[in-house]
Amino acid sequence: MSKILVVDDESDIVDLVSLHLQREGHEVESVDNGLAVLPMAVKTSPDLIVLDLMLPGIDGVQVHRRLRADTRTRHIPVIMLTARAQTNDRIAGLEGGADDYLTKPFSPRELMLRIGAVLRRTQKVVMLAEQRIGDFLLDRRNMSLSICGKLVELTITELKLMTTLMANPDVIHSRSELLSAVWGYADDTHSRTLDTHIKRLRDKLGDHGRHIGTLRRQGYLFQSVVQEEETADA
Amino acid sequence: MSKILVVDDESDIVDLVSLHLQREGHEVESVDNGLAVLPMAVKTSPDLIVLDLMLPGIDGVQVHRRLRADTRTRHIPVIMLTARAQTNDRIAGLEGGADDYLTKPFSPRELMLRIGAVLRRTQKVVMLAEQRIGDFLLDRRNMSLSICGKLVELTITELKLMTTLMANPDVIHSRSELLSAVWGYADDTHSRTLDTHIKRLRDKLGDHGRHIGTLRRQGYLFQSVVQEEETADA
DNA sequence: CAAGCGTGTTACGATCTCGTCGCATAGGAG
DNA sequence: CTCCTATGCGACGAGATCGTAACACGCTTG
Known part of the structure; x- marks a missing residue:
């Protein structure tokens, strides 16, 4: 066990x-x-x-x-x-x-x-070596993420971050938790490092339904479900 | 605490x-x-x-x-x-x-x-737990409240307030009790802070049967049952 | 050494949250 | 009914929080 x-x-x-x-x-x-x-x-x-x-x-x-x-x-x-x-x-x-x-x-x-x-x-x-959520397939061996078949290469930091987020989708990962998981212990409250890497990840993920969400004052989460946007009418 | x-x-x-x-x-x-x-x-x-x-x-x-x-x-x-x-x-x-x-x-x-x-x-x-009263599902993990499937995001303060109210539905929570639960100890008698947040919550809850009721001079309560008229006898 | 890459930091602007104020409104007492 | 008090509500501003671009530094490669 x-x-x-x-x-x-x-x-x-x-x-x-x-x-x-x-x-x-x-x-x-x-x-x-x-x-x-x-x-x-x-x-x-x-x-x-x-x-x-x-x-x-x-x-x-x-x-x-x-x-x-x-x-x-x-x-x-x-x-x-x-x-x-x-x-x-x-x-x-x-x-x-x-x-x-x-x-x-x-x-x-x-x-x-x-x-x-x-x-x-x-x-x-x-x-696990691979982690799949919907169309997102995280491959730790190749340090890559394939989204709907399209391959995106990740750096080691991004990989760790993405791994942590995808390990528990739809669950808030606090800043300190992410900092701890990716960088080792740190309560570096007023640094923009985490934000920066979140942004870099978001840029690489592109604009699909699933994305990294922000919950103010709480942290970030990987959303496994496509959220309906209110921009239905054009 | x-x-x-x-x-x-x-x-x-x-x-x-x-x-x-x-x-x-x-x-x-x-x-x-x-x-x-x-x-x-x-x-x-x-x-x-x-x-x-x-x-x-x-x-x-x-x-x-x-x-x-x-x-x-x-x-x-x-x-x-x-x-x-x-x-x-x-x-x-x-x-x-x-x-x-x-x-x-x-x-x-x-x-x-x-x-x-x-x-x-x-x-x-x-x-981690969810709290459900009728169609109201309070999800503390995601700081959200889903009402009949519709998702409403809450801020920290609103979450605390809603949590307190929903913890004991149909029970009067006095102003001081709510102030204490959400803001920590306070006997801020003549402040409009609590009202304001109650209003913000009400706005987010929308117009359903269940709602936050006011009991003048006594406090607020979350009503789990649709109430047509107030027939409070003592 | 130069170039490229990964990473952390800084600066600054955008956005959000929340308490407060002033006034409107409702509900009860006399 | 009138008055008084508690509550409702819109608006505002300070501060917190987040997003983003640009840059600096170290490392690797050629």
């Missing part, structure tokens, strides 16, 4: 958690070394990371920070495992953007429930 | 939690008797319930079950407070639909964080 990266130095825990996860149909990767987390996360790009805060050598909070700092792992939800006493770390974890945490000792069943909740919460977007 | 119902028999905890919640701008109601929770929840319809599992007389899990069984309280998220030992109850709580839980003793700060998380989470769910 989902791929989950378990980070813990105690092999007992890893085995136990892995067993339960696999029993629910999840795919499991594991790491016992804090320094190896980021590379492994980049390599396997899991849907969720279960991270023990108490790791030998490097602090779990540090690991978490690194995960958050890297564009490639920033979006991955993290569930933290903390010892009972580490209240400060727990709070730091939640504030730092952890999606949930659990105090040890915990029951596997409880962890499963929390994992299920987090996975449900974070709507996972599956990246 | 939000209305929160705190259920606990220990007045110390209630006071502490209330204090912190109010400091963050939340409105707080409290109950110390498990049997009174459901009526109170129905009456005040809070955005969130903080429920102690250990209550005199009635089991907290039972209370939770009753809340879930009632249509009027079913959607309200619940954060449970449990003693450390009650692991079974904790799991029962999560499985039963509690949105989160916290083991006593807890730090107020931690509770605040969890409350914030749950509110953010449920708010997102609400944002």
Whole structure:
């Protein structure tokens, strides 16, 4: 179902958690070394990371920070495992953007429930090689978009932007969401960069029924349905 | 910001939690008797319930079950407070639909964080949901309202206002309530701002059976039923 | 080095949103 | 009926928000 990266130095825990996860149909990767987390996360790009805060050598909070700092792992939800006493770390974890945490000792069943909740919460977007909405066919391999058979080449930035928009058509993607998805984390509120790329995309898309709509103060969306214009009479 | 119902028999905890919640701008109601929770929840319809599992007389899990069984309280998220030992109850709580839980003793700060998380989470769910009353379909995702299939785009302010009105149709929303819900706290008694936005909404709604009614000196309401004459008797 | 391309930034104008004002109007009390 | 108050409503302007063109910078290619 989902791929989950378990980070813990105690092999007992890893085995136990892995067993339960696999029993629910999840795919499991594991790491016992804090320094190896980021590379492994980049390599396997899991849907969720279960991270023990108490790791030998490097602090779990540090690991978490690194995960958050890297564009490639920033979006991955993290569930933290903390010892009972580490209240400060727990709070730091939640504030730092952890999606949930659990105090040890915990029951596997409880962890499963929390994992299920987090996975449900974070709507996972599956990246397919091709994405089709009506006449729009986005081909990530060729970095191109064919509209009614006509081929339009996209740059890498435009591709990312279009991918994000088409992943959830008819859904508002806020500026910060788009900035985060395409450029990595940024709340660059007063920059016209996003607008500029939206315009460049719009220019390339041409004037068809489906287009990129603006919702003021909310964001942009790719409209899968042709909206009726009120310019019926000439 | 939000209305929160705190259920606990220990007045110390209630006071502490209330204090912190109010400091963050939340409105707080409290109950110390498990049997009174459901009526109170129905009456005040809070955005969130903080429920102690250990209550005199009635089991907290039972209370939770009753809340879930009632249509009027079913959607309200619940954060449970449990003693450390009650692991079974904790799991029962999560499985039963509690949105989160916290083991006593807890730090107020931690509770605040969890409350914030749950509110953010449920708010997102609400944002994704559509609200339908008769032919009126309020789509929060697209900031639009479709009436008999016709799509009307709303601004942020109009959306908030319409959301508040449609959340409880046929219920009078006082001026101060609407001002508070849409603009944040305000006792702007002699301003025409609210009227103006009500008018703008009315214009966009068009002339259908359902409309926004005025109750002089009392407030506004969204009428779910076509009303020919006002025969309000007291 | 020159040319082309992708990208981010800046500047500026266009458009939209929203609160306020002034006055019109309606509805109830006496 | 008259008066008084609450609400309805059009218009206006400040500020927010967005679209667009032009430019600057870095990188690659020849």
